[in-house]
Amino acid sequence: MRASTMMWTRGAAAAAVLLLAAGGLAACGGDEGTDSGGSGSGGGMTLTVLEPAAGADVAVPFTVKVDSSVPLGPSESGRHHVHIWFDGDEENYLIVESDTTQVAAAPTGEHVMHVSLRNANHSAAGVEATTRLVVAEGGDMPSGPGDGY
Structure with missing residues (x-):
C-alpha cells in the first residue's frame, strides 16, 4: 500500500471514530425535557433538580433544590442564576x-x-x-417576568 493511501485510510478511520464518538456522547447525555437531569449546549455545565422528586405531590409553599456545576449567585455579582417556571409559561418565572x-x-x-x-x-x-409534579394546593400566580412564584 502506498504511503499516501495509508495516510488517507488512517485519517478517514480517525474521522469515523470521532463522528461515532460524538454521536455516542450526544446519545448518552441528558436530554432537555427529561425529569430531574439537565443538559444542553451549556459548554459542559450541568443542572439537576434534586427536590422535589419527579412525580412528587407538593403543596405550596414547597422547596426546590438544584445542583449546578457552576456557582449560583446574584446577577450583580456576574454569577449564573436559575429561572423556574411551569409548563410553557416561560414569561412568568422565579x-x-x-x-x-x-x-x-x-x-x-x-x-x-x-x-x-x-x-x-x-x-x-x-x-x-x-420535573413533572402535582401541585395539591396552588397559590396566587405572579403578574410578570421575574415576579416569582
Whole structure:
C-alpha cells in the first residue's frame, strides 16, 4: 500500500471514530425535557433538580433544590442564576440565586416545572432540567417576568 493511501485510510478511520464518538456522547447525555437531569449546549455545565422528586405531590409553599456545576449567585455579582417556571409559561418565572428556594405560588394540578440555568444578564446558558409534579394546593400566580412564584 502506498504511503499516501495509508495516510488517507488512517485519517478517514480517525474521522469515523470521532463522528461515532460524538454521536455516542450526544446519545448518552441528558436530554432537555427529561425529569430531574439537565443538559444542553451549556459548554459542559450541568443542572439537576434534586427536590422535589419527579412525580412528587407538593403543596405550596414547597422547596426546590438544584445542583449546578457552576456557582449560583446574584446577577450583580456576574454569577449564573436559575429561572423556574411551569409548563410553557416561560414569561412568568422565579429568579433563584442559590441552590435552594421556596416556591410560594404555583398552579394547582399536574405540571412540568422547568429549571433553566441563566447567565448574569438572564440569557439562557443552554442548560435546562424539567420535573413533572402535582401541585395539591396552588397559590396566587405572579403578574410578570421575574415576579416569582
